[in-house]
Amino acid sequence: MADDRKPELEATLKKQRDAFTASRPEPVSVRKDRIKRAMAMVTDRGDELARAMAADFGNRSVHQSMLTDIAATVGAGKHALKHIDSWARAEKRKVQFPLGLLGAKAEVRYEPKGVIGILSPWNFPVQLAFGPLMQVLAAGNRAMIKPSEFTERTSAIMGEAVAKYFAEEEVALFTGGPEVAGAFSSLPFDHLVFTGSTATGRRVMEAAAKNLCPVTLELGGKSPVILGRSADLTRAGERIALGKMMNAGQICLAPDYLMVPEEMEDGAIAAVELGVRNMYPTLLNNDDYASVVSDRHFDRLQSMVADARDKGAEVIEVNPANEDFGNANVRKMPLTILRNVSDDMQAMQEEIFGPVLPVKTYKQVDEAIGYINEHDRPLGLYYFGEDKGEQERVLTRTISGGVTTNDVIFHVSMEDLPFGGVGPSGMGSYHAIEGFREFSHARAVYHQPKIDIAKLGGFKPPYGKATDKAIATMMK
Template sequence: MPVSLDVRRDRIDRAVAFLVDHGRDFCAAVSEDFGHRSHDMTLMTDINPSLNALKDARKHMAAWARGEKRKPMFPLGLLGAKARVEYQPKGVVGVIAPWNFPIGMVMVPMAGVLAAGNRAMVKPSEFTPRVSALFEELIPQYFDAKEIAVVTGGADIGQAFSELPFDHIIFTGATSIGRHIMRAAAANLTPVTLELGGKSPVIVGPSADLDKLAERVTLGKMMNAGQICLAPDYLLVDERQEADIVGKIKASASAMYPTLLDNDDYTSIVNDGHHARLSDYIDDARAKGAEIEIVNPANEDFAGANSRKMPLHIIRNVSDDMKVMQEEIFGPLLPVKKVASVDAAIDYVNAHDRPLGLYYFGADKAEERRVLDRTISGGVTVNDVIFHVAMDDLPFGGVGPSGMGHYHGQDGFKTFSHAKSVYRQTGVDVAKLAGMKPPYGPATKKAIAQSFKK
């Protein structure tokens, strides 16, 4: 059935009201789930992006939904034929969200889902149970269960959810789980959008402003304690600049976070399992010859604290046999790898899985062009990190092991729409003119011969 723009607009209005009314309730729930996370950060990274995406979709969806004229094959257009693409809702979209931004990763894609006229079922992460419970409690106050339904539970529920015959699934999370989602969706031939992750590199050119580099990489790495799919995962730096860059990053981290344990701005690691995983990466790197520099400006006792907060660990002299160079980090660990040149950095990136994000710092436009042309990643930010995801009018997604498909803005509207081809035939007997109507004869041979001309 058609879904009018008025219905779509009403659903988006209710989604906006839901976030405005309960944004601060969600901030408290996120902080409880993490052990601590700044309410201001949740407002900046979950609530505000969701509101911006919903309002952008509300503003532009009428234009997106108009469809597109296409050119009929010559000479049919001259004879009065018409061709166009119309965008229809797909139906019910399954949204499987992660724990690191547990509100934003539901509500940002929801902008495209609702603008395209779909309904949704949501499976929040079991790692953020208070947020999940709040979704389950509040969504029915704003939406009928046939519009948006929330399903909570553990891995078994998540598996069953992914096996439902949705009209589309969007999953945000680990690459390993993405493979299971795709396998489950294949049974129903359900199309999937997978926003995964990987190791997003920072390539530092010799012309880079190192003060800006240090500040921006530090901000991106320590925001949410590095628990961001787009966090700068490791640095590729000229060996002659390495010591200077490390010193500036330490200074930037100390300026932003002069203390950590009682600092409201700094986030805890989400659970004991992830804290143990990160500690294992550090121990593994140290055992294999890495030099670990812990940025702890107030000399706080993290080992004795009843807290999962973890300071920034800069890991130098890294090698590819270290876990920290093999696995997505998702925490405040920053490996720094020395390379002989930007070309060597490009070769290193290309020898590994294609990342979700790639970051280049430098003022050399020819070098920048070389990085852009010779690497493949989901997206790129030049002279900063992460910011490309904040642009509503840019498609967001990965490539290969970092994901497939994309959303945000008009690209999200198209992802969650069925693009239906509509051709309106001319009144002329086209089949006869084209020699397609038996008995085949001179007109047929003429049409075939025309196609074979070089």
């Protein structure tokens, strides 16, 4: 099947690369026009896309999709439009003394790479395909996009929209299953962006390596929450519940597990439960609460909870209206808190990606820091507390892709902060100027003056006194 589509993918890549080469140098106004079209495309089809996401998930709030997928993507476009002129400007660099006095000049030009591939996931299908696209276009590139097959209706509408707003040699979108994704990741792009699981990320990077294609990998991992003794429990509980239940926990940055001082465990769990009750008085027929995306993902989460129970965890289902989930065929799952967890449980070994929240306790904050440092570096790290010294200790002693203090997830929504992981949670970043530079080639340009610099500097044979002097100066 992949072989059937591979020629089509390769033909589009060639068409885009040929168009890219022929159109150089493109004025920034052309980039701005593409960003504006991408924003109009998302705006015009916004309602339809939000309804498609609801249908693809089984249930997903249209309001949530409008916030997280439609408005957030338009926001990324606005930010790129506002800053593109300064981002794209060549940067003057210093030349060594006395070259500047003799007329030498140096600069860095941020130039487009060419054709960028975007492999996007199902959890925020519009934002994670078209968000990076805004910066890919801002940097002056063409783009090929392969969205997830899990959100089939959404992907189909995205494909129609792209075809309407862009010529194929500018932006092209391909739907299809894992075999198409496999063929896509093996194309010799100038850069490839992948958002998804660490396991798939490894395969994507392996395929890209065959072409020496650079990659940006936005992966996940187990993003911890450290609750300090100085934290406002009620506020922290609500914010953790909001972050864990948005999209039913199907967020790469969702708080994955909670670390609390041992004497605060009961209070912290009660605060999270209260947060759930206030925001989601019912769950089953509540449009605000999303379904788990597929039967396979739902079964995985159920078996994760069963595994924890079998290995001695206490399982607390937060079910405010005492609804019967057993007979409901809607793939909805109440927030499930796990106490007394151990490292041999699935819930502590793999990214949860659903409404399951393990809770661990600590005596001193250094125990929590030590635990985080013994495990893979997470995409996000969250600290709640008013103790600035402790907060700084947590931040300076740990490593994570990004951080939010006194809340969860929010750092990703700051347009002017780079977003990315570190180690197993990813590499490279997008958003902000860092994203623009990720999709640009920093090209070093040196302008030599008329004067014979090589002779003056002792670089020209026959070597002699001028050479010795140059070496001595350089070694000072």
